[in-house]
Amino acid sequence: MWARLRRCGSYLPDELVRRTRARTGPEQQGATVMPDSTPTPAARLTELPKPVFADERATLYLGDAVELLPLLPEGSIDALVTDPPYGLSFNGQAWDDASGFRESLSHIDTSEMSAPEVFETWCTAWAAGALHALKPGAYVAAFGGARTWHRMVRGIENAGFEIRDQIAWLHTTGMPKSMDLSHAIDKHQGMQRTDRVVQTTDHDGVLGATRTVLSKGTPVTEDAQRWEGWGTALRPAFEPIIIARKPPEGNLVRNVLRHGVGGINIDDGRFADGRWPTNVAFDAGQADALDVLTGTWQGESLSRKFPIFRFDHKPSTLERPRAFGVSHTTVKPLALMRWLVTLVAPPHGVVLEPFAGSGATVEAAVSDGYRVLCFEKNASYVPLVQSRLDR
Numbered sequence: 083m084w085a086r087l088r089r090c091g092s093y094l095p096d097e098l099v100r101r102t103r104a105r106t107g108p109e110q111q112g113a114t115v116m117p118d119s120t121p122t123p124a125a126r127l128t129e130l131p132k133p134v135f136a137d138e139r140a141t142l143y144l145g146d147a148v149e150l151l152p153l154l155p156e157g158s159i160d161a162l163v164t165d166p167p168y169g170l171s172f173n174g175q176a177w178d179d180a181s182g183f184r185e186s187l188s189h190i191d192t193s194e195m196s197a198p199e200v201f202e203t204w205c206t207a208w209a210a211g212a213l214h215a216l217k218p219g220a221y222v223a224a225f226g227g228a229r230t231w232h233r234m235v236r237g238i239e240n241a242g243f244e245i246r247d248q249i250a251w252l253h254t255t256g257m258p259k260s261m262d263l264s265h266a267i268d269k270h271q272g273m274q275r276t277d278r279v280v281q282t283t284d285h286d287g288v289l290g291a292t293r294t295v296l297s298k299g300t301p302v303t304e305d306a307q308r309w310e311g312w313g314t315a316l317r318p319a320f321e322p323i324i325i326a327r328k329p330p331e332g333n334l335v336r337n338v339l340r341h342g343v344g345g346i347n348i349d350d351g352r353f354a355d356g357r358w359p360t361n362v363a364f365d366a367g368q369a370d371a372l373d374v375l376t377g378t379w380q381g382e383s384l385s386r387k388f389p390i391f392r393f394d395h396k397p398s399t400l401e402r403p404r405a406f407g408v409s410h411t412t413v414k415p416l417a418l419m420r421w422l423v424t425l426v427a428p429p430h431g432v433v434l435e436p437f438a439g440s441g442a443t444v445e446a447a448v449s450d451g452y453r454v455l456c457f458e459k460n461a462s463y464v465p466l467v468q469s470r471l472d473r
């Protein structure tokens with residue numbers, strides 16, 4: 083795998099390549115080497131720690147997925163459904179920025195890498211661990227961020243997975259994180275807008291302190307007038323879900339018969355009067371917007387051609403649990419997670435979620451009779467997962 087990585091990017095540390103060469107032997111060097119499923123070389127633990135939660139439905143380990151994944155028994159997992167960090171420093175969370183990724187990659191010299199390169203290397207590392215743990219032919223459904231998913235896809239591919247598809251999750255819950263250029267110019271030039279009104283709250287219970295601009299105020303300088311109406315970001319309304327597969331062992335049919343994985347569960351993934359599952363999914367707001375724009379066609383609304391999953395801008399505690407004053411900032415809709423699990427995992431199979439967060443994947447899988455194995459690095463989210471399992 084590392085030989086392939088070396089060709090994909092020039093930043094892989096020599097140390098890793100040397101270690102891998104020692105493992106693969108001189109005869110393979112320079113040849114086209116198929117990625118192997120050998121776990122990350124510098125695993126610090128030698129076996130899985132005691133789980134922080136375990137019953138017949140779910141097992142949760144507290145720890146770093148990059149370190150723990152290689153410790154799972156090889157070829158033991160039926161599907162990976164995951165919502166990993168997007169590498170966007172979401173709300174200043176360390177788990178979503180290069181510092182968190184560098185912590186996971188302490189066995190690799192990342193000092194010369196840019197933040198996107200660190201993110202890709204980190205994705206490669208967790209994906210390599212997942213490749214090891216999954217059965218041949220097992221499917222992956224992994225959320226990505228619109229600005230960074232290309233790095234995650236490269237990481238998943240670098241590790242040895244086949245990229246099979248991408249589901250577009252279209253929703254209405256995103257908030258634009260845009261700079262008001264006109265106001266920034268006034269500030270830069272030392273001017274204050276006397277009629278600007280901003281409301282700040284210390285804590286809104288989930289996202290920490292917030293600022294809401296109630297009135298932008300009147301531009302003061304000539305430059306600010308010229309740039310009035312300009313910003314730096316669109317409102318996010320799309321998240322890709324990457325569908326990948328561990329290469330089957332030879333012939334796919336034989337692989338399915340031998341390992342019980344390798345296909346997509348089309349029939350159980352059907353929606354709205356039995357339609358074939360699509361690689362586009364909507365929330366109700368997006369579906370409404372589509373119907374308003376397009377009206378009906380042959381007597382039915384266009385949105386009926388796509389699966390629709392309800393998700394509120396301010397999710398209820400059913401969607402965003404709270405325990406000991408903590409809730410999670412990036413919960414995923416339960417119904418969407420159930421659909422994804424159904425599509426890629428065999429009935430009653432073992433689903434892996436290395437980045438549990440508040441446990442949306444865990445609850446989705448358990449409620450449909452799958453077994454779940456999950457990891458989470460942040461101890462304060464463990465009670466959230468447990469609260470979902472207690473329902």
Ligand SMILES: C[S@@+](CC[C@H](N)C(=O)[O-])C[C@H]1O[C@@H](n2cnc3c(N)ncnc32)[C@H](O)[C@@H]1O
Pocket residue numbers: 145146147148165166167168177178182186410412413414436437438439440441442443457458459460463
């Ligand atoms: C995007 S959130 C998952 C949210 C989840 N889908 C939910 O609905 O609550 C990603 C989670 O991965 C965790 N995380 C980040 N880096 C990790 C690592 N190296 N190993 C394990 N967990 C990690 C973060 O603490 C965070 O809770």
